[in-house]
Each structure stands twice: as structure tokens, then as C-alpha cells.
Amino acid sequence: MDGQLFGNEFLYRSRDGLPAQVDRWRSDRQDVATAMVLDVLFGDGPPADTTFAFVNITRSFLVNDRPLPAHPGRLVLEVVESVRADDAVLAGLQRLRQRGYRIAIDDFVGDADQVKMMPYADFVKLDCRDVRRQGAGLVQLARRHGARLVAERVSDSLLVEECRAWGFDFMQGDLLGPAVTERS
Structure with a gap:
């Protein structure tokens, strides 16, 4: 948390650039949205940028039903909260x-499926609102397997200090920089 940009989260947006609430869509439509984001980012090879690219990934990409870019170096597969930790997902x-x-692991709240996936996680992302509701024990659980912790929805300087006290490694939110929509 030295103020340096570590990565960006890339999300599917509506044509007018607004959040599309993809997490409420049927799984097949979520797959298409993920594929479109990956194509924009990696369609011509890996981007020249040197930061990490966090992209929401559905079950289909984890179990090899849909292809991932062949350039894993900077891509962080962000497992969405709807993915269940069955044998195929864990093997994937x-x-x-x-x-x-x-x-x-995105939107970590400590449910059983997320806990099963933790041994494979490099990062665990926690919404600060959930940490406030559930307490520091949620942060301790998220750190159990050595993943680096990302605080989501950091919206004011008081929350920055809370995140530091909780022991987060990284922060994400509007206070750190507004979301932007770029069209390709």
C-alpha cells in the first residue's frame, strides 16, 4: 500500500458505459460478457501495460468449457461469487x-465454497462493508492460506486507515480513482 498502481479491474459495461449488473444475468450471458472483456484486453496479444488485469471469470472458463487467453502473465482470474467449488472447479x-x-476470489464473505477455493488463491477481495459487518475475523479467515488481500469499495480516507489497520495489502475504490469506461 505504497500508493503505486498494482492493477486494474476490467468489467463489462453497457453500451452507454454504465454498470450492466452482469452478476444478475443467466450464466451463459455472463460467459459471453467475460469472453468479450478478455477479447478486448488480449485479442491482439498481451497488452503493453505492466499492471495486473483483474477480470471476472465464470465457471465455464475455470472448467475449460471456454478458452482463456494464452498469456497468463498479468491476467488475474477473479472467481465470481456465484461459482460453486465442485470437483471440476477445484481441479480447474x-x-x-x-x-x-x-x-x-471476489467478494469473499467466508462461505463454504469460497473457503474451499482459498488454497488456490493469490488474492482475496473483500468488500469493506462486509468487513465492517462481520468484523476482523473475516480478514483473518481470508488470509489463512497466504493470499494477498484487496479491500474493495474504499470510498473515503477514514476507510483507508481502517483498511491499513485490518492489514490489507491493496485497496480498490473510488477514493483511489474513479472508474472509467473506454471504448475500443
Whole structure:
């Protein structure tokens, strides 16, 4: 947390640049949205940027039903909260880690499926609102397997100080820089 940019999260947006609430869509439509984001980022090879690219990934990408870019170096596969930790998903996480992909667990609240995926996680992302509701024990649980912790929804300087006290490694939120939409 030295103020340096570590990475960016890339999300699917509506044509007018607004959040599209993809997490409420049917899984097949979520797959298409993920594929579009990956194509924009990696369609012509890995981007020249040197920061990490966090991209929400659905089950289909984890179990090899849909292809991932062949450039794992900077891509962080952010496992969305709707993914259940069945045998195929856990095997996929292990396989992808062995191939050089980094894994993040998104919106960690400590549910059983997320806990099963933690041994494969390089990053665990926690919404600060959940940490305030559930307490520091949630942060301790998230750190259990050595993943680096990312505080999401950091919206004011008081929350920055709370995140430091909780022991987060990275922060994400509007206070740190507004979300932007770029069209390709």
C-alpha cells in the first residue's frame, strides 16, 4: 500500500458505459460478457501495460468449457461469487495455477465454497462493508492460506486507515480513482 498502481479491474459495461449488473444475468450471458472483456484486453496479444488485469471469470472458463487467453502473465482470474467449488472447479483452479494464471476470489464473505477455493488463491477481495459487518475475523479467515488481500469499495480516507489497520495489502475504490469506461 505504497500508493503505486498494482492493477486494474476490467468489467463489462453497457453500451452507454454504465454498470450492466452482469452478476444478475443467466450464466451463459455472463460467459459471453467475460469472453468479450478478455477479447478486448488480449485479442491482439498481451497488452503493453505492466499492471495486473483483474477480470471476472465464470465457471465455464475455470472448467475449460471456454478458452482463456494464452498469456497468463498479468491476467488475474477473479472467481465470481456465484461459482460453486465442485470437483471440476477445484481441479480447474489447480490446473490454471500450474499454467501460470493468478487467481482471485471476489467478494469473499467466508462461505463454504469460497473457503474451499482459498488454497488456490493469490488474492482475496473483500468488500469493506462486509468487513465492517462481520468484523476482523473475516480478514483473518481470508488470509489463512497466504493470499494477498484487496479491500474493495474504499470510498473515503477514514476507510483507508481502517483498511491499513485490518492489514490489507491493496485497496480498490473510488477514493483511489474513479472508474472509467473506454471504448475500443
